Amino acid sequence: MAVKPINFSQLFVTQSLKKQKKMGKKLRDGFSFADLGEFVPVKRDPNHLMDEVRSILIPELLPERTQRMSQSTFSFFRGTAELMEFDLANQKNSPIHAVICGDAHVGNFGFFGSPERHLLFDLNDFDEADINPFEWDIKRLAVSTLLAGQEHDFESAKLTELLTGLGQTYRESLNAMFERTALNRFYPVNNVETVLDTIPAKEWHTNKLHKFLEKAGKRDSEQVVRKFTITDSQGNIAFKENAPRTRHVTDNVTNHLKKYLERYRQTLQPDVSLMLSQYQVTDIVRHSVGVGSFGSLCYLLLLTGTDDSHLVLQIKEALPHRQLADQLDDQNAQFEQNEGKRIVDCQKILQSATDPFLGYFATATKSFYVRQFRDMKASIDLSALDWDQFEAYAKTCAWVLGISHAQSPTSGLILGYVGHSSHFDDAIAKWSADYTQQVQDDYAAFKQYRLN
Structure with a gap:
């Protein structure tokens, strides 16, 4: 079920800040x-x-x-x-x-x-x-x-x-x-x-x-390569398998990866897209992460540059938005063409700075967004905190x-x-x-x- 992109124009406000504050207070x-x-x-x-x-x-x-x-x-x-x-x-x-x-x-x-x-x-x-x-x-x-x-x-x-x-x-x-x-x-x-x-x-x-x-x-693509890949006697690098969470698969995304990466690059800034032209695909593996999104299609993509450096991207399925509760009673969650774009657009608005490699693409039946994997990313371990x-x-x-x-x-x-x-x-x-x-x-x- 293809739908229109998210309509940010519905948020446009022309009143002065003074009037907005007065209106907001009145809404109480x-x-x-x-x-x-x-x-x-x-x-x-x-x-x-x-x-x-x-x-x-x-x-x-x-x-x-x-x-x-x-x-x-x-x-x-x-x-x-x-x-x-x-x-x-x-x-x-x-x-x-x-x-x-x-x-x-x-x-x-x-x-x-x-x-x-x-x-x-x-x-x-x-x-x-x-x-x-x-x-x-x-x-x-x-x-x-x-x-x-x-x-x-x-x-x-x-x-x-x-x-x-x-x-x-x-x-x-x-x-x-x-x-x-x-x-x-x-x-x-x-x-x-x-x-x-x-x-x-x-x-x-x-x-x-x-x-x-x-x-x-210190968490960057080279650290990911050291932790997540193996190199054979011929010098070929590939992701380690840990089935079922991490495994090499043959599916629509992996079979048509070149086409989808081209679509993804068209959603990036020109300088980022041009920089990516210096990299070639080395390996791709399905790698599931998280809790709520665990079980959705998610991949790690290993790219190798002309200087033999590496870039690891995460390709993550953009699941259909499930807010409209009345639809769930009579039909399964359905594909929506612009789900990846919705996620990327909202992230760029809400974050104080955004990954330059953040982009998206869609297949005939699914939508995906792409970002760097573990690039200086980390979360606080809540269990380690005192009051x-x-x-x-x-x-x-x-x-x-x-x-x-x-x-x-x-x-x-x-x-x-x-x-x-x-x-x-x-x-x-x-x-x-x-x-x-x-x-x-x-x-x-x-x-x-x-x-x-």
């Missing part, structure tokens, strides 16, 4: 903070919705996907964005739409390298990105923070206070962004030095984190989320709506705490259905 009359904080349970079968997703995944990878999702409630939550999307679509929602991540849980933030080779901290997953009510991102971040905190046995009272702190930090971030001009808001740089300054506990700050960042800075570090990290994610949302022309309306009111913070905390029980119930239903 029609969508109050009490409405924002009320979770309305939705009648649906969670396993049916999950099966809709499973139906378009690789069958041999489903057992490992199930195993990954069954590790904890938080792992389950990470792997089931479709459930919360369904529920959010059936809540009372604000009329303020923006370009949102769609899956802004606390594990979907991390470090990566800018085109200038600086280490940044930002959102790093955009498979569910789209134009939707702005609060969806904040609620997903808050719910995930509570689940992750419960998994690590942090005190309930502290977690409750942290949930309100996330709303407050998001508001403060938006207000700080609007102290800048529109052009300066367009050029945020979430550099690591800024992030470091927000994290307490000096010993951990100076030792563990710096060692972690030093390791992240002070966890609290600071979660608030840093909320701050980054405010920066990302400030890129939408409607962000002035958001600013007026959230204002300086702690009632917004309380509403986010209340909804998220109530929704956590829904996640627990879904997790129990999943385990009974899949594991018994």
